[in-house]
Amino acid sequence: MFGQLLLGVAGNRGVRSLVTGSSLSQPVVARFVAGEDTDAATAAVRDLAKDGIAVTLDRLGEDITEQAQADETVAGYREVLDRLAGEGLAQGNEVSIKLSAFGQGLGPDGPRRAVERAHGLVQHAHGLGVDVTVDMEDHTRVEDTLVAVAELRSEFPRTGCVLQAMLRRTEGDARDLARAGSRVRLVKGAYNEPPEVAYPAKADVDKAYVRCLRILLDGGAYPMIATHDLRIVKLAEELLDGRDAEFQMLYGIRVPEQQRLAKNHTMRVYVPYGTDWYGYFSRRLAERPANLAFFARSLVAG
Numbered sequence: 001m002f003g004q005l006l007l008g009v010a011g012n013r014g015v016r017s018l019v020t021g022s023s024l025s026q027p028v029v030a031r032f033v034a035g036e037d038t039d040a041a042t043a044a045v046r047d048l049a050k051d052g053i054a055v056t057l058d059r060l061g062e063d064i065t066e067q068a069q070a071d072e073t074v075a076g077y078r079e080v081l082d083r084l085a086g087e088g089l090a091q092g093n094e095v096s097i098k099l100s101a102f103g104q105g106l107g108p109d110g111p112r113r114a115v116e117r118a119h120g121l122v123q124h125a126h127g128l129g130v131d132v133t134v135d136m137e138d139h140t141r142v143e144d145t146l147v148a149v150a151e152l153r154s155e156f157p158r159t160g161c162v163l164q165a166m167l168r169r170t171e172g173d174a175r176d177l178a179r180a181g182s183r184v185r186l187v188k189g190a191y192n193e194p195p196e197v198a199y200p201a202k203a204d205v206d207k208a209y210v211r212c213l214r215i216l217l218d219g220g221a222y223p224m225i226a227t228h229d230l231r232i233v234k235l236a237e238e239l240l241d242g243r244d245a246e247f248q249m250l251y252g253i254r255v256p257e258q259q260r261l262a263k264n265h266t267m268r269v270y271v272p273y274g275t276d277w278y279g280y281f282s283r284r285l286a287e288r289p290a291n292l293a294f295f296a297r298s299l300v301a302g
């Protein structure tokens with residue numbers, strides 16, 4: 001409830017310019033965002049590799065209004081991929097993309113152009129041995145995103161898909177995607193969704209998460225278990241029973257647990273970087289009231 005309220009307030013333009021315009025935001029943002037450019041992203045990849053942790057890099061930039069911004073995002077991804085390859089860091093790492101950042105929402109032609117851009121990038125990443133996962137955004141984009149992933153998978157079967165346990169439709173989607181070789185990142189869901197499409201109670205989301213995980217495992221998919229919920233992590237470790245899967249967490253959240261998991265499993269951290277951090281940052285605040293209190297205290301103290 002609080003999180004939904006905060007996501008609503010965060011959508012206000014005045015609030016956005018207040019937060020992004022304040023230099024006091026920067027230290028708190030730095031907890032969740034690796035930095036602004038390719039150098040910072042590469043440094044984060046190098047640092048995490050020291051603990052045996054793989055990454056999926058997200059070049060921030062979801063709220064675009066022009067096609068040129070989408071082209072810029074793709075160029076940024078190509079740059080970071082080439083940089084990783086040049087430094088011998090590509091192997092085992094991944095990038096995450098948002099179709100909205102690729103122009104999905106820009107006019108009737110948007111979905112098609114976003115898929116074309118994604119296709120070009122997946123092809124480039126594939127040539128460097130890097131996988132791509134397509135993030136899932138709010139429920140209005142789920143259908144288009146699933147269709148886009150299916151299209152990309154017809155040529156690049158390792159393209160990852162994200163499912164959000166909070167959505168009522170997701171168990172069905174999990175069944176559709178539960179087959180060998182299918183890389184599926186399972187998350188709870190970070191968007192402010194109406195009760196018609198999503199479970200309003202957290203306990204129901206948690207139960208749905210476990211049901212979806214069982215479906216993916218039983219169908220032979222490769223689940224990417226993306227959660228900081230330690231009860232689910234523990235249960236997942238038991239359910240795996242030798243089956244192939246990986247754990248994922250967000251940059252800056254539950255770091256000791258990330259290091260613990262990396263000792264026994266593939267552990268991947270989602271590393272966002274770039275200047276357009278507001279949307280990502282406000283979702284992290286909404287997930288946990290303590291983050292908002294931390295942010296508010298730093299503004300007052302500054």
Ligand code: FDA
Pocket residue numbers: 134135136137162164185187188189190191226227228229230248249250253254269270283284285287288291
């Ligand atoms: P839950 O919210 O129940 O949190 C469990 C515990 O983890 C909390 O009690 C707290 O201790 C800690 N925690 C959780 N969030 C925190 C935060 N922001 N700051 C500090 N501590 C926190 N969503 C989506 O809709 N589409 C997507 O594509 C993705 N992609 C994605 C990739 C990866 C690798 C991860 C880990 C997550 C996503 N998400 C996402 C976000 C996801 O939907 C969800 O909002 C967050 O992971 C928080 O949910 P938890 O599963 O961690 O559980």
